Amino acid sequence: MVGPSSSHTAGACRLGLLARCLVGGTPERATIELHGSFARTGEGHGTDKAIVGGLMGFRPDDERLRTALEIAEREGLDYRFEKTRLGDEGVVHPNTARITVERGDRRSVMVGSSLGAGRVLVTAIDGYPVEVTGNYHTIVLVAEDVRGSVARIAGLLADHGINIATLRLTRKERGGDAFMVIEIDEVPDERVRDEIRGLSWVRWAFRLDKVSA
């Protein structure tokens, strides 16, 4: 990785990489709100460069991270940093960021923390509570709360030879939107995502890349 801090640089870069997946590529606009230690010491650690670099698809060992802000300006990624307080100390992890990304007509909001040693945990996507580590390829989808949805998705993945590592289903209320986070062992291709998107009861689906080493 590129220094100087695995939490503030490698982890921050991975959060950027994950946020980028939510809009399917480098966003045109990004608002990055930093909480806790991220907000207090992020500048010295290069957190700003690392997150912006991640948004552009740079990985933690990419030396372009050093000049990510200049590259972003050249390539037309309009980014803005703000300091914020996302909750109480001790409840919200000290290295947490809320990243809002926009690309074309897609807009998405992700909250994620950098846990140390470059490990990350995404805790919310578009207001839904999730737990995405980026240690696996992950499929995230929002669907109507219909019977058999899990079986249908699991079957579809099996048809493509994909093994499920973990699966988490949550919903805000009965009959409301169901939110599914599926970590898988294999790399899903575009067809898998398109087939899932093709299901009439699926509102949207993303593929989050594996971002761990």
Next chain:
Amino acid sequence: MYRSLHAAVCDAEAQGISLGQLALETESRDQGRPVPEIRAALARALQVMRDAIAQGMTGDLRSASGLVGGDAAKLRTGPAGPLAGTAFRDVLARALAVQEVNAAMGVIVAAPTAGGAGVLPAVLTGLAQAKGVDDERLIDALATAGLIGAVVAERASLSGAEGGCQAETGAAAGMAAGAATEMLGGTPAHVEQAVALAQQGTLGLVCDPLGGLVELPCVFRNATGAAIALAAVEMALAGIAFAIPADEVIDTMGEIGREMDVRYRETAGGGLAATPTGRRLARERLVQIKTGARGSGPGDRE
């Protein structure tokens, strides 16, 4: 993955293998990757570690603020001290070298973190050089270090923002001590002792970087972390046993980290960062970074 170092030691002993081998087999099973592939990845990490050491030793790197850099070279070419010509002095130089590269946003291996990245490569490559250890055993030792680091991550923390420097250079000292002990012929039980001995020596260590930059005291804390690791290796291989098991020492580190005031967890609000000189330097140097008056990366030397 193991949550307990003692459980790993028991498994390794029962199977008559090293902790490094156990780590490789466990990782292979967990990730569905063949052992040779993992060893190849570790070999690449070793190369990055060596490159960083070589780059840092040249002495012409400066950190973003200009506060650190060039000190590894002083240990290599500067006046002799009582430990001149020993592996100890060489290990200190290597630890400073890696961390100076890190402070200049150069490429390093987070081991386990970037802020603590100097300890493990310094101790392992320094002792390997001194004792004529080949790369295959060095790679096994990196696997051992990974197993120890994973236990610390599970039981305590590997984040200065969560647990202070004891979770960064402290964890790195534990990993380095255990890995080096095995590399130099220690048994899994020796490794467990080495981890406990190193980790106990870093309990309570705060994370107090000037201006929040991973520079001061981070660079020097990697050297002193490596020194603690060397002390632990020497004691463990001599057969010294620490009465509190490594797992419990690691738990203690996590507990102290959770109790630690936020000023001592990477916020630059306390410790050396809050001293009159610390505040003045941060004020002066941070202004320099913002105006771009200073600072050169490893790629663009002055």
